[in-house]
Amino acid sequence: MCAQVVLAEDDEKQAELVRRYLERENHSVTVVHDGRSALEEVRRQQPELLVLDVMLPGVDGLDVCRILRQESDIPVLMLTARTEEDDMLLGLDLGADDYMTKPFSPRELAARVRTLLRRTSARAVEPDTMLRVGGVSVDTDRHELFADGTLITCTPGEFRLIATMAARPHRVFTRAQLLEQLHGIDQYITTRTIDTHVLNLRKKIEPDPRKPVRLLTVYGVGYKLTDG
Structure with missing residues (x-):
């Protein structure tokens, strides 16, 4: 060598x-x-x-x-x-x-x-397990979420949701698709569960949760994670 x-x-x-x-x-x-x-x-x-x-x-x-x-x-x-x-x-x-x-x-x-x-x-040569979308980073091996370099505490459901969207940035996920990702994590899940996770995640990763630029709603369809 x-x-x-x-x-x-x-x-x-x-x-x-x-x-x-x-x-x-x-x-x-x-x-x-x-x-x-x-x-x-x-x-x-x-x-x-x-x-x-x-x-x-x-x-x-x-x-x-x-x-x-x-x-x-x-x-x-x-x-x-x-x-x-x-x-x-x-x-x-x-x-x-x-x-x-x-x-x-x-x-x-x-x-x-x-x-x-x-x-x-x-x-x-070890695979990079960090998913990066703008200022949001998700380490799927260590089960860690970062926003602008700061480690964020989140629930297992929130983490599964953000990891799913980070793996396919800019793709719009329907609530039904996101519900499938939470089976086995949240005992009782409904579309309201998805909306609650999204609201909580916005409080943690958005510069201004009232005006989200990262975790966006696509009205009538679902949600997507962007590098905004």
Whole structure:
């Protein structure tokens, strides 16, 4: 597996050794020697992996990891001479995916890199279970509803209703079609149940529930979810 790797290590001899081992694995390696350059290269290249020394001049590795975790899910393998457990846990808490203490075997580092890249590749091929319609997002695996990035609490019936419409945005669903989706969820369901769910959902996902622009009524037919 070949990958673009940014290596941030202030010890030039150590950096050269690691670079050689990674290039033997057919990775393309960019070496930088301070934290600010690490941030710049990751932002510019969007590499598959960052190998990050903790003790960097300017911006240290922990701060680099903290900043990048707000912007990216790039895998981070941290390197450090610190052996205290608290330091290791801090790096992992900040979002590092793996942690190696110096001195280490370059062969082990190369193996850790392979493992991280395989893990990342496996995540990349996982199906996206998030349905997005404008500012509304529905995660069907986690059973979560979001409106403009905010997690919304909803009942099982409301969730089934919004998930059904999010899977086919702009399609008009009749009340009868929506009723079919609620069998087994709501014990006693009527067309009034559908109308009540729609009203409650509008209160939760609409900027102004009195003037809906997302969950719309198509008079004489039913409802549809749009990206308004």
